[in-house]
Amino acid sequence: MPIPIHDPHDSSDRTLKRLPLLKAAVVFISMVCLCLCGLLYLQLAQSYHYDMARAQVASSNLARAMAQQAEDTFVEADLVLASLADWIQKDGYGPAQKPFLQKIFAQRALALKQLHSLYLFDQAGQWVVTSSNQLPLGEGVVDRDYFRFHQQNTSLLAHVGPAIRSRESGEWIIPLSRRLNDRQGNFEGVLMAGIRLAYFDQFFKSFDIDDNGSMFLALSDGTLLARRPLEERQIGASLARGEIFSKYLPESPSGTAMISSLVDNKMRLYGYRQLEAYPLVVGAASSKDAVLKDWYASAYQSSGIVALVVLGIGLFGWVFVHQVRNGERIEADLRTAQAALEVIATHDSLTGLANRRLLERALETEFGRGGRQASPLSLIMLDIDFFKRYNDTYGHVAGDQCLAEVAQVLRDCCQRKADLAVRYGGEEFVVLLPDTEMPGAIAMAEQIRRSVMEKHILHTGSPFGRVTLSLGCYCFVPNGCDSIEAFLEHADAALYQAKKSGRNQVAVESVSEPLARSDR
Numbered sequence: 001m002p003i004p005i006h007d008p009h010d011s012s013d014r015t016l017k018r019l020p021l022l023k024a025a026v027v028f029i030s031m032v033c034l035c036l037c038g039l040l041y042l043q044l045a046q047s048y049h050y051d052m053a054r055a056q057v058a059s060s061n062l063a064r065a066m067a068q069q070a071e072d073t074f075v076e077a078d079l080v081l082a083s084l085a086d087w088i089q090k091d092g093y094g095p096a097q098k099p100f101l102q103k104i105f106a107q108r109a110l111a112l113k114q115l116h117s118l119y120l121f122d123q124a125g126q127w128v129v130t131s132s133n134q135l136p137l138g139e140g141v142v143d144r145d146y147f148r149f150h151q152q153n154t155s156l157l158a159h160v161g162p163a164i165r166s167r168e169s170g171e172w173i174i175p176l177s178r179r180l181n182d183r184q185g186n187f188e189g190v191l192m193a194g195i196r197l198a199y200f201d202q203f204f205k206s207f208d209i210d211d212n213g214s215m216f217l218a219l220s221d222g223t224l225l226a227r228r229p230l231e232e233r234q235i236g237a238s239l240a241r242g243e244i245f246s247k248y249l250p251e252s253p254s255g256t257a258m259i260s261s262l263v264d265n266k267m268r269l270y271g272y273r274q275l276e277a278y279p280l281v282v283g284a285a286s287s288k289d290a291v292l293k294d295w296y297a298s299a300y301q302s303s304g305i306v307a308l309v310v311l312g313i314g315l316f317g318w319v320f321v322h323q324v325r326n327g328e329r330i331e332a333d334l335r336t337a338q339a340a341l342e343v344i345a346t347h348d349s350l351t352g353l354a355n356r357r358l359l360e361r362a363l364e365t366e367f368g369r370g371g372r373q374a375s376p377l378s379l380i381m382l383d384i385d386f387f388k389r390y391n392d393t394y395g396h397v398a399g400d401q402c403l404a405e406v407a408q409v410l411r412d413c414c415q416r417k418a419d420l421a422v423r424y425g426g427e428e429f430v431v432l433l434p435d436t437e438m439p440g441a442i443a444m445a446e447q448i449r450r451s452v453m454e455k456h457i458l459h460t461g462s463p464f465g466r467v468t469l470s471l472g473c474y475c476f477v478p479n480g481c482d483s484i485e486a487f488l489e490h491a492d493a494a495l496y497q498a499k500k501s502g503r504n505q506v507a508v509e510s511v512s513e514p515l516a517r518s519d520r
Contacts, residue, residue: 021324021327021328022321022324022325022328025317025320025321025324026317026321029313029314029316029317029321032313033310033313033314036306036309036310037306037310040302040303040306043302044295044298044299044302044303047295047298047299048292048295051291051292051294051295052258052269052291052292055269055286055291056256056269056271058271058286059256059269059270059271059284059285059286060254060255060256060271061271062207062209062271062284063254063270063271063272063273063282063283063284064254064271064273065207066207066215066217066273066282066283066284067273067274067275067282069203070200070217070275070280070282071275071276071277071278071280073114073195073199073200074158074160074176074195074275074277074278074280075277076112076114077112077114077115077176077193077195078158078176078178078193080108080111080112080115080118080193081118081158081176081177081178081191081192081193082158082178084101084104084105084108084118084120084191085156085178085180085191087101087104088101088120088180088191089180089181089182089188093120093128093129093189098128098129101120101129102129102130102131102133105117105118105120105129105130105131106131106132106133108131109131113199114195114196114199115131115193115194115195115196116166116169116171116173116194116195116196117130117131117132117166117168117169117173117193117194118130118131118191118192118193118194119131119141119190119191119192119193119194120180120189120190120191120192121140121141121147121189121190121191121192122188122189123187123188123189124140124142125140125141125142125143125144125147125190126140127140127141128189130168132168136167136168138167141167141190141192144161144164144175145161145162146159146161146175146177146190146192147177147190149161149177150177150178150179150187150190151187153179154179154181154185155179156178156179156181157178158176158177158178158278159175159176159177159178159179160174160175160176160219160278160279160280161174161175161177162219162223162225162236163197163225163226163235163236166194171196171197171198172196172197172198172232172235173194173195173196173197174194174195174197174200174225174226175192175193175194175195176192176193176194176195177190177191177192177193178190178191178192197225197226197235200217200225200226201226201228201230204226204227204228205228207284209228209284209285209286210286210287210290211287212266212268212287212289212290213228213268213284213285213286213287213290214227214228214229214261214263214266214268214270214283214284214285215227215228215282215283215284215285216228216239216282216283217280217281217282218239218245218280218281218282218283219279219280219281220249220274220279220280220281221238221240221245221279222238222239222240222241222242222245223236223237223238223239224236224237224238224239225280227263234263237263239262239263241262242259242261242262243257243259244257244259244270244272244281244283245281248272249272249274249281253273253274254271254272254273254274255271255272256269256270256271256272257269257270257272258270258288261285266287267287267288268285268286268287268288269285269286269287269288269291270283270284270285271283271284271285272284345357346358346361348407348423350400350403350404350407350423351403351404351406351407351423352407352411353407353410353411353421353422353423353429354420354421354422354423355422355423356422356424356425358420358422359420359422359424359430359432360484362420362432363432363484363487364484366432366434366478367478367480367482367484368478368480369434370434370477370478371478371479371480371481371482372480374477375434375435375477376435376436376437376438376475376476376477377432377433377434377435377436377475377476377477377478378432378433378436378437378438378440378441378473378474378475379430379431379432379433379441379473379474379475379487379488379490379491380430380431380433380441380444380445380448380471380472380473380491381424381428381429381430381471381472381474381488381491381492381494381495382428382429382430382431382445382448382449382469382470382471382472382495383426383427383428383429383469383470383495384402384403384406384427384467384468384469385462385464385467385468385469385470385499385503385504386459386461386462386503387399387402387426387427389459389461389462390402390459390461390462390467392461393459393460393461402457402467403423403427405452405455405457406429406452406467406469407421407423407429409448409451409452409455410429410431410448412451413431413444413447413448413451414431418434418435419431419432419433419434420432430488430491431444431445431448436475437475438473438475438508441473441474441475442473442506442508445471445473445506446506448469448471449468449469449471449504449505449506452467452468452469453466453467453468453504455467464503464504468503468504469504470495470498470499470503470504470505470507471495471498471505471506471507472491472492472493472494472495472496472497472498472506472507472508472509473491473494473506473507473508473509474487474490474491474493474494474508474509476490490509491509493509494507494508494509495507497509
């Protein structure tokens with residue numbers, strides 16, 4: 001990587017950073033567009049929450065009305081059963097009482113429009129009295145769930161069972177039943193009121209909900225009793241895995257929730273409520289599309305207006321940016337040219353290493369820093385042994401290639417960002433090592449020497465048979481008043497000592513040695 005000419009520690013050479021005009025324009029236009037979109041989002045979010053809150057209130061009120069109606073329906077039928085149970089347990093249902101009981105059953109069944117019929121079964125599940133004129137023929141109701149429930153449970157409270165088809169008329173009914181005991185408390189029979197499923201169907205249709213809306217009546221265990229829209233195959237289906245029964249009812253007996261229906265997988269806003277007197281749950285739902293119909297219309301309109309405004313701003317910004325871009329392109333070309341000139345001025349074209357000019361500037365910087373921090377500064381000066389013979393033997397093209405390979409070794413060895421490898425001149429190189437004492441400089445020099453030897457560059461003109469290096473090391477602590485020339489001369493003296501001692505080695509400066517150079 002090219003090394004910059006300017007010293008980053010020199011505050012006088014620091015340029016004022018500024019935001020490019022193109023980026024400023026893009027940021028401004030983007031911020032305006034984001035603000036418009038943000039305002040649109042806030043407006044739509046506020047409107048969405050308002051519409052959802054209003055729909056939740058409506059669903060909750062509808063569920064409350066359904067719950068009240070359902071509870072009244074079952075309470076009225078239950079009161080009839082309770083009065084009949086008291087009458088039967090007091091006077092019995094022997095042959096003498098059956099005509100009178102049948103008349104009372106018929107009157108009570110006609111009095112309540114939700115009742116399909118009233119039935120009295122003995123302990124064997126056989127018909128004893130019904131609200132119709134004739135007793136049904138058949139095996140009785142011993143197999144019915146509600147009958148088995150009362151056989152196995154001593155509770156005298158009313159029991160609501162799953163919807164069944166009447167064996168008398170084939171009509172769907174919801175059984176509401178009570179257990180009858182004799183005077184000793186033993187099971188004597190079952191009194192049952194069949195509530196018409198069609199009654200709830202008509203009741204559900206009286207409410208104004210959207211075409212994709214839904215209403216249901218279910219047992220607390222999730223067994224579906226009635227639903228709008230009604231499909232017979234859905235009667236008796238289990239809703240226990242639905243979120244209302246599995247998630248929301250355990251936390252609260254009433255509330256609202258936006259969920260997907262288990263029956264048809266449509267997303268609806270449900271209002272649900274569990275009855276207090278009976279194990280029943282009612283729910284009313286409006287489809288999400290119907291709830292948000294007005295919101296969608298407003299959202300599309302507002303989004304369209306904002307989109308047009310953003311498009312207009314974008315077109316204006318595109319024109320402005322296009323005009324600015326040409327000026328910035330010219331400025332960028334000038335900066336690129338300046339950077340190229342800096343590289344040419346501070347780096348060697350053959351090896352790509354720094355040149356003497358950059359070395360001098362780096363030394364000035366390190367002298368100042370070392371003087372402030374009292375940190376050691378080391379310099380390795382090296383050159384290729386018998387390089388003149390190498391050129392004479394292999395030619396200058398091969399010599400240039402040899403210089404490039406040695407330069408690559410220097411780059412590989414200088415791992416720290418502060419280390420600086422320099423082509424000092426000809427076959428001579430310099431490595432500047434800030435914050436490095438003499439042992440570290442010697443270790444670096446040995447690494448460079450071994451790395452060059454390991455390349456096995458053939459050199460028949462050398463007694464070593466391959467290209468080798470001689471290296472001289474010098475280290476000192478700057479004091480702020482040092483001379484660059486003296487520093488370089490000390491390193492050069494160490495290099496001369498390495499050559500005098502036989503080449504292909506590392507030496508440190510010896511003050512007893514003269515500063516003259518040998519034939520390299």
